[in-house]
Amino acid sequence: MRRTQTLAVIALLGLLLAPAAARAQELYSFTTSLLLGVGGFFDENDGGFGNPSFQLGFSNVIEKRSHVGFRLGHVGFGSSDFVGDLKGADLTYLNVSGEYRSAGSSFSGSFVQSGVYIGLGGYQLGGTTEDGESESGASIGLVLGLMGDIEITPRFAVRIELSGHILSSDVARYLGLAQVGVAYRF
Secondary structure (H helix, E strand, O other): OHHHHHHHHHHHHHHHHHHHHHHHOOOOOEEEEEEEEEEEEOOOOOOOOOEEEEEEEEEEEEEOOEEEEEEEEEEEOOOOOEEOOEEEEEEEEEEEEEEEEOOOOHHHOOOEEEEEEEEEEEEEEEEEOOOOOEEEEEEEEEEEEEEEEEEOOOOEEEEEEEEEEEEOOOOOOEEEEEEEEEEEEO
């Protein structure tokens, strides 16, 4: 009888600690990132692709190699460029996405970890009309991105991201971003 109780307690502890063990295999629970790059709309006559952008990112491990990520970013289109009918436009966005990452790590001999993410976002596009009036509008959209982390230390990595966005905006719909920066895992 005592042996059965001991086995039951061990089995219960194993079930309770299994999620912690899976999370421990990642060696970190959170990642933050700061990226700089270029971006623009692919719509005809909409500001070109060489516009400066920056992005702050945060992700949380939910399962081994699966993360939920948040990205807050900004693209400035310059004071003389037009996006649709807006001059001097800028775009601010917030994306929430599911991320899947490869198994690459320094322990397996690979210092590069790649991943893909897909999610939803809110986008705020503002600028000045030809009449000189400020105008802005909010829209929702989809994002699909590719990412790669080149490990510098177990906690720091150089991050590269390429992403495509489809917006529900009447002004411009197809946004692309190419960004590089640093990521910190903790």
